[in-house]
Structure formats: C-alpha cells, structure tokens
Amino acid sequence: MSDIKTPSFIFFQALVALLALVAFQQMLGSFLLTWNNDIVDRTSIGLWTSISSQIVVIVIMLRVNHWQLAEIMTLSKSPSPTILKYYLPISLIVLLPTLWWLQDLFRFVFQFIPQDIKTIQTLNSILSGNWITLVSVILIIPVLEELLFRGLILRSFLTTYSPQTAIILSSILFGAIHLNLYQFFPAFLVGLFFGWLFHKTRALWLCALLHSIHNATIIIVSEHVLLQPIYSLEINLLTLCISLLGIYLLFKAFYRS
Numbered sequence: 226m227s228d229i230k231t232p233s234f235i236f237f238q239a240l241v242a243l244l245a246l247v248a249f250q251q252m253l254g255s256f257l258l259t260w261n262n263d264i265v266d267r268t269s270i271g272l273w274t275s276i277s278s279q280i281v282v283i284v285i286m287l288r289v290n291h292w293q294l295a296e297i298m299t300l301s302k303s304p305s306p307t308i309l310k311y312y313l314p315i316s317l318i319v320l321l322p323t324l325w326w327l328q329d330l331f332r333f334v335f336q337f338i339p340q341d342i343k344t345i346q347t348l349n350s351i352l353s354g355n356w357i358t359l360v361s362v363i364l365i366i367p368v369l370e371e372l373l374f375r376g377l378i379l380r381s382f383l384t385t386y387s388p389q390t391a392i393i394l395s396s397i398l399f400g401a402i403h404l405n406l407y408q409f410f411p412a413f414l415v416g417l418f419f420g421w422l423f424h425k426t427r428a429l430w431l432c433a434l435l436h437s438i439h440n441a442t443i444i445i446v447s448e449h450v451l452l453q454p455i456y457s458l459e460i461n462l463l464t465l466c467i468s469l470l471g472i473y474l475l476f477k478a479f480y481r482s
Contacts, residue, residue, distance in 0.1 A: 232385040236394065238289075239378045242282050243402055250278040271347070272361045279369040286377050297376045301428040308428055311478045316422060316435055318471030322464035323418075324442055327411060329461050335407065348407065359444065367436035374399045374416065375423040375432050383424065392420035415439060425479050 230238075253274045287294060303312065351358060374395055382391035396416030400409040419432045 230385065235381050235385050239381065239395075239398060242286055242378075243398055245285075246278045246282045246402070247404070249281060250274045253277060269355070269358055269361075272351070272358060272366070276361060276365055276369060279366075279373055283369065283373055283377065286373075290377075290381070292377070297372070297380070298429055301426060303426045303428060305428075308426060308431055312422070312426060312428075312475070313431060313434070315471055315474045315478060316431070317438070319418065319468050319475065320435060320439060320471075321442060322467040322471070324439065324446065325464040326461040326468070327414065328446070331407070331411060338406070362444065363437055363441045367440055368433045370399070371419065371429055371433040371436050374402075375419060376429045379420050379423055388424050392417060392424060395420055 254270060257270055257274070286292075301308070351362060378398065379391060379395040382395055385391075386394065396413050399416035400411075400413035403409060403412050415436075419436065422435070423429065423432050
C-alpha cells in the first residue's frame with residue numbers, strides 16, 4: 226500500500242481530528258456537569274475540558290503520524306539568538322499595536338450584528354477569571370494550540386500544499402475551533418501571522434511565546450469584550466501604521482536571513 230498522503234487526505238485528517246476534539250470536549254463537559262450539576266465556575270470547567278481534549282488529540286496525531294514531540298518542539302530554521310534579537314521584538318511591534326486597532330475594528334463591526342449574549346458573557350468571564358483561569362489562558366492553552374495548529378496541522382499542510390494555501394487553511398481551522406463568531410475572525414488573522422512566522426522560522430516556541438503574550442495583553446486591555454468605547458480614529462491609524470512598519474521590518478529581516 227502506498228504511504229503517499231494527498232492534500233485531500235491531509236486536510237481530511239486535520240478536520241477529523243478537530244471534530245473529534247470538539248466532540249470529546251462537549252462529552253467531557255456534559256459528563257462533569259451531569260456528575261455535579263452544582264458546579265458554579267463553569268468557565269473553568271470549559272477551559273479544562275478544552276485543555277484535556279487538545280492533549281488527547283495531540284497524542285493521537287503524534288502516534289498516527291509517527292512524529293516525535295521533542296523534534297517538533299525543537300525544530301527551527303533559525304538559530305535562537307537570531308530569533309531573540311530580531312524576530313521576537315519585531316513580531317511584538319506587529320502584534321501589540323494590532324491588538325489595539327483590531328479590537329476596535331471588530332467592536333465597530335459587531336455593532337451591526339445581533340449579539341450572542343451567552344458567548345459575550347463567557348468571554349467576559351474568561352477575561353475576569355480567577356488565577357486558575359488566567360494560568361490556563363496565558364500559559365497552558367497557547368502552548369497546546371500552537372503545538373496542535375502550527376506544530377502538527379500546519380506542519381503537515383506544508384508538506385503537500387503551497388505555503389500560502391497551508392497557512393490560510395490552518396488559520397481557517399484555528400478560527401473555526403473557537404466555535405463563535407466573535408473569536409473566529411480575530412483568531413483567523415492571528416493564525417495567519419503565527420502561521421507565517423512558523424513557516425519562516427519553524428520555531429514553535431516563538432509562536433507559543435507570542436500567543437501567550439497575545440492572550441495576556443487581551444486580558445489586560447479588555448475588561449469587557451465588545452462593551453468598551455471605540456477609541457479615536459487617530460489612535461487606531463497610529464497603531465495600524467506601527468503594525469505595518471513591523472510587518473515591513475519582518476520582511477526585511479527574513480530577506481536578509
């Protein structure tokens with residue numbers, strides 16, 4: 226039997242893995258709530274079922290594809306000093322201002338979309354959660370999501386698709402797995418950026434670190450999702466220009482290397 230994996234097979238495998246992740250997460254959450262219906266902190270339950278589900282799917286994908294976790298975590302095209310000196314600080318120039326104008330953009334857009342109150346309450350609960358929630362969102366989930374979506378899914382896509390197609394497809398899946406409209410488009414755009422960085426550097430730790438900083442920044446600047454006032458046009462244009470400058474500097478850094 227041929228061991229050649231077609232693009233369709235690679236995408237189908239990733240899609241099945243994510244559907245299994247969602248199904249396992251829902252079943253585990255339902256079981257916990259059925260077992261103890263008096264659970265008050267349902268946000269923490271949701272986060273921990275998400276973490277558990279991702280770990281299970283990651284282990285299964287590693288086994289099925291005969292990949293070594295240590296190899297994926299340490300694989301890098303660029304030496305660490307170069308990443309720390311150039312790529313990491315320039316990436317922050319892109320990422321941090323983008324969070325500012327991007328949030329305002331979506332606050333403006335979502336004014337014209339019927340609000341899903343339950344989803345907004347869940348997101349606000351995460352942003353104002355206890356220390357266990359914060360540790361999960363800032364430290365654990367970024368590592369697992371980067372391992373799954375960049376380390377496994379995007380890595381497999383890059384073996385059969387063009388880099389552009391692989392990054393876009395993996396970013397669509399990354400947005401979709403959040404299971405709500407409010408997070409889909411921001412997650413898709415962040416996925417494009419992290420996917421591009423992973424393609425250029427193969428440094429999964431860089432993506433995980435930036436993802437962690439991204440989540441921490443969101444918690445710091447967003448007390449209430451979609452309920453804060455929109456900032457001035459001048460501030461948003463300034464942060465947009467800084468983001469574009471960062472992208473230009475990254476292109477130059479990658480070109481030189």
